Amino acid sequence: MNWDRHEEGFKSLHMMMGVALVFLLFALIYFQIVLAACFASILLIGIVQNMYYKNVGKDLKLLPVKNKARFLIGTETDLVMEFENGRLPIWNGKLTLSIEDSVMPALDDLQHFSGIFDFTVPFSVGSYEKVRIIIPLEGRKRGLSRITRVIVEVPHIFGEGSVLMELEDSVNQENLVYPNIVPFTGELNPSPFKPGEVPQRQSLFHDVFQPVGTRDYVPSDRFDQIHWTASARMQKLQTKEYLPVTEQSVMFILNAIEKSRTDGDFERKVERLASYVDYCTRHVIPYEIIINIRTYGTQPFIHQATGVGKVQHQKSLELLAQISERNAKIPFENILQSIESKAQLAPTIVLITHEPERFHAFHGKWSKRCEVIIDSSYERGEEQWINDKSTTSVSG
Template identity: 55%
Template sequence: MKWIRYEHGFRSIHQGMAITAVFFLFAFIYMQVWLAACFAAVFAMLAFQNIYFSKVGKDLSVSFRSKQKRILIGESEELVMDFENGSVPIWNGTMTISLEDAVAPNSDHTKHYSGIYDLTIPFAIGSNKKVEIRVPLEGKKRGLSRVTRVMLEIPHLFGDGFVNMELDEAVFYQSLVYPKVRPLGREIKSSPYKPGETERKQSLFMDAFQPIGTRDYVPTDRFDQIHWTASARMQKLQTKEFLPVSSQSVTLMLNTIEKDRGFLDFEKKVERLVSYADYCMKNNIPYAVAINIRSFGKTPYLWLPSGSGKVQFQKLMVMLAKISDKHAKLSFEEMLRQLEGSGQIPQTAVLITHENDRIKSLSKQWQKRYEVILDNSHERNERVWDNQIMEETETDLTSLSV
C-alpha cells in the first residue's frame, strides 16, 4: 500500500547527532570516560530514533471492511477498518479520517459548513500485528459521504518533530444517506381514459378475464356477452359483467431549481418526491421519475424508467442520495416539453415544483389529456406535511435492500 510521507524535525536530529559525535570525540581524546559514555548514549538514542522513523509505517496497510452502506437519516452505521503492520511498531500515533459530512459521529451535533468532517482517532499497532478500528457514525443529512483522506501522524519519541503519512490510494468506501420517508397524506387516482389493470368504479374499460357477476340484458349489449347458463337458470337473458379497470402509471417530475434559491426548498421537494414514491410502492403502482438535473447520454436530464415495488424504490433512493443542489440544472419547462415530445408521460403526472405562470399554463394544457397533480405544498406558509403529526412508516432498511 502506498503512503506519501512528510517528515518534520529530522534536521534537528541530524544536527544533534553531529554535535554529540564531536563532543564524544573530545571526551574520548581527553580520557573523560563517563562523559564519553554519556555522549555515546545520547548519540545512540538519536541514531535509534533516526533509524526508527526512517522505516516506521512503510509496511502499514489498511482495508475497509465494507464498500458501501445504505442508511436513513438518524440511523447508525459503523466504519470498520482493518490495519496490518510490518516489523516496525507504531506508538502514540494519531489517525485522521476526512469524511464528507452526510455522516458524522453519533456524539457530534454541530453543523459543518465546509462539507468535510475530520475524525481524529488514537492509533497504535505492534510489530506484525493486525488491528481493527470501528467508528460509529450516524446519518445527518441526505447525501453521499465518502472517505476523502486518511492521514497518520507519528510523533518523535525524543524531542520535537513528527512523521505524517497520507494514504496515496483511492478509498472505495461510501455511505448513502437516504432522505426521510413520510406519509403522502393524499390518494393518487388512476386515469379512466386508458386501459390498464387497476380497479376503478368509473371506467370506460373492462377486464374480460375478471367476471364479477351478471345483470339483465339490454338491447345495446353484444351477443358474445350473454351468459347462457345464467339465462337458462333465470329464464331471461343475462349479460356478463366484468371488473372495470383503468391505467394507473405515474410520472413524478421534480423541479430542482429553487424559487428563493434556498437549500431547504430543494430538500423539501426531495422529501415530497419520496412520499409519492413510497405511496406508489405500497399500492403497487408503476412510476417513473424525471429530475431536471443535467445528465450525460441520450436524455439530458435524470430519468428513472417506469417500475414498481421495492426494487424501483431502491433505485430511486440511490439516485436521490447522489444528487445535490450544486449540480448543473436544466430548465424545468424544457424538460417537460421533451418528456411530452418523447411520449413518455403516462396518464397521471405529478409536478413537484414551485408555481409560476409558465408552469401553470403548461399544466392547464396537460389537464385536457392527463391527470395532472401540481404539488407546490412545500412553499405554502402552512408547510402542510411539516405540521402534520408524522408517524413512522413501514419503509425501513429491510424494504430498501434488494
C-alpha cells in the same frame, strides 16, 4: 498502498547526533570513559530513532472497507477501518480523517468547516499486526458522504518532531443518507383513460377474466358477451358484466431549480418526492422519476425507469440521496416539452415545482389524456387537496 510522507524534526535530531559524536570524540581523546559511554548511548539512540522513522509506516496498508453504508437522518452506523502493518510497529500514533458532512462522527473532538468534518483518534499497531478502528457515524442531512483524507501521524519518542503519512489512494467507501420521509396523507387515484389491472368504480375498460355478474341484454351489447347459461335459467337474454379496471402508474417530475430567494427549496422538493415514493411502495403502485438535472447518456436528464416494489424503492432513495442543488440543471420547461413529445404518457403525472401557474398550459393539454397533479404544497405545508373532475392540484 501509496503514502505521501512528510518528516518534521529530523534537522534537530541530526544536529543532536552531530553534537553527541563531537563530544564522544573529545571524551575518548581525554580518556573520559563514563562521559564517552553517555555520549555513545545518546548517539546510538539518535541513530536507532533516525533509522526507525525513516522506515516506519512504509508497509502500512489500509484494507478494503465496506463499499457503501446507508443512513436515515438521526440513525447511527459504525465506520470500520482495518489496517495491516509490516515489520516496524507504530506506537502512540494518531489517525486523522476528513469526511463530508452528510454524516457526523459521534466524537467529542471535531472540527467542521467548508462542509468537512475533521477528527482524530489514537492509532497504534504492532509488528505484522492488524488493527480495526471503529468510528460511530450519525446521519446528519440528506446527501452522499465520502472520506476525503486519511493521515497517520507517528510522533518522535525522544525530542520533538513526527512523521506524517497522507494516503494518496482514494478510499472506496460511501455513506448515503436518505431524505427525510413524511408520510403522504393524500391519495393518488387511477386514471380512467387507460386499460390496466386496478379496480375502478367507473372506467371505460373491463377485465374479461374477472366476471362480477350479469344484467339484462340490450341491443348495443356484443354477441360474445351473452351469458347463455344464465339466459336459459332466466328465460331471457343475459349479458356478462366484468370488473371495471384501469391502469395506475405515476410519473414524478421534479423541478430541481430552486425558487429564487428561498432557502431549502430544493431539499423540501426532494423530501416531498421521497414521501410520494414511500406511498407508492406501500400501495404497490408502479412509478418512474424524472429530474431536470443534467446527465450524460442517451437522455440528458435523470430518468429512473418505471418499477415497483422494494428494489425500486431502494433505487429511488439512493438516487435522491446523491443528487445535489450544486448539480447542473436544465430548464424545467425544456423537460416538459421533451416528455410531451413522447407517444405515451403515464396515466398519472405529478409535477413537483414552485410557481405552478407557469405550467398551466402543459396541465391543460395533458389532463385530456391523463390525471395531472401540480404539487407545490411543500412550500407552506400540506393543508388540503383540491380535486375536480378534470384536474387534481395541490396547494398549501
